[in-house]
Amino acid sequence: MTEWPSCIDLQTGEKLLEKTKLNKQLYLTSKSGASYQIVKGIPRILKDFDNYSLAFGEQWLKWQKTQLDSYTNTYISRDRLFRCLGDKIINRLKYSKDPLQILEIGCGAGRFTEILLKFPSVKLTSIDLSNAVEANALNFPQNENHRVLQADLVELPFKIKQYDIVICLGVIQHTPNPEKTIEKLYEQVKSGGDLIIDHYTLDISRLTKITSNILRLLIKRFSSKYRMKTVTFLVNIFFPLHRSIRNFPILQKIFSRISPIITYFHAYPQLTDNLQKEWSMLDTHDALTDWYKHMRSSKQIKSSLQKNGAGNIMVWKNGNGIEARCSRLKSKNIK
DSSP states (O other), X not given: OOOOOOOBOTTTOOBOEEEEOTTSOEEEEOTTSOEEEEETTEEEEOSOSSSTTHHHHHHHXXXXXXTOHHHHTSOHHHHHXXXXXXXXXXXXXXXXXXXXXXXXXXXXXXXXXHHHTTSTTEEEEEEESSXXXXXXXXXXXXXXXXXXXXXXXXXXXXXXXXXXEEEEOSOGGGSSOHHHHHHHHHHTEEEEEEEEEEEEOOOHHHHTOHXXXXXXXXXXXXXXXXXXHHHHHHHHHHHHHHHHTTTOHHHHHHHHHHOSSOOOTTTOTTSOHHHHHHHHHHHHHHHHHOSOOOOOOHHHHXXXXXXXXXXXXXXXXXXXXXXXXXXXXXXOOOO
16 A cells, blocks of 8 residues: 655654554654644644634635535536646546655645545645644545645645645635745655646736725634624625626626625526525635735746746636646756
C-alpha cells in the first residue's frame, strides 16, 4: 500500500507518530516531545487555533453539503475544478498507473474533494486551517485514499516537494500574504508535478458593491452568533427582491450594486429556489465575514509563479477572478 507523505513537527522537522497518552487521548508526537492532538479522528497540527479562519469554519459546518454536486444534482463544482485542472492533468488523474499524491489546500466541506476522490489513482490529503475539516471528514470519511488534517498552509507539516499535484481554489485571497501563500504551495510540488490556484481580481463588479464593502468592515468584527444572525437577516430581506427581478437582467445588475448579498440566479440557473437561497446564505456569509480580501491581477499572479521558478505557467480570467496552473519542471542532468 502506498504510504502518505509523513507529517512532521512544525518546530524540529521530526517525523510525527501516533501515540495514546494516559487519558486515552490520541496525539501525533515527535521524539523531542512535541505533540498535536487528534480530535474526531483528525490531526490538528496547528500552533494557533484562534486565527482568521474561524468564520469559515462556522459556515462550512452549517452548510456542509450546499456546494456538493451530489447534493445539488449539478456539475457546478466539477466544471470549475476541471476547467482549472485542464485536460492534461485530468488525463493524468484518469490514466496514471501509479498512485498520485494530491494535496488539497482549503478543502472546506469538500466540494472538490468529492470530485477528486472519484479518480482511482488519487491519494488525497485534504487540509484546512479551520474546523471545516470536520465537515469534510463527515462528508468523505477518511480511508486508505483520503486523509484530513487541520493545518496552516504557510506552516504545512510536510517536507518540501511531497505532492504530485497541489490544488488551492477559493483560498489565497483570504490569507494574510498571497505571495507567501503561493510560495508555500509551490514548495510542496514534486519535480514534474503541478500547482493549480485561483485568486480574486479587481473589477467593476467588486468595486461597485459599495454596501457590501462597507458592511463587511463591521460584520467581520461581530461575534460568531451575531455574524450569522446578521447574514441571515440580510438574505431574508434582500433575497426575495432579487428573486422577483430574476427575469430582468438589467434591473438585477443595477440592484446587485446596492444589495449586500450574493445571488446566483443568472450564473447558476439550474439551481432550485431552495438551493439558490442556500448558496446565497453561504456565499454572503463568506463575502461579509472574511478577514482578508486581497485582489491580484493576472500579471501579478504570473509574476509570483515566475519568482518561484515555476514553468509551463498559464494564467487566465475566469471563475472568481484569476485562475492559473503551472509545473515544477524536472531537473536536467548536467554532463
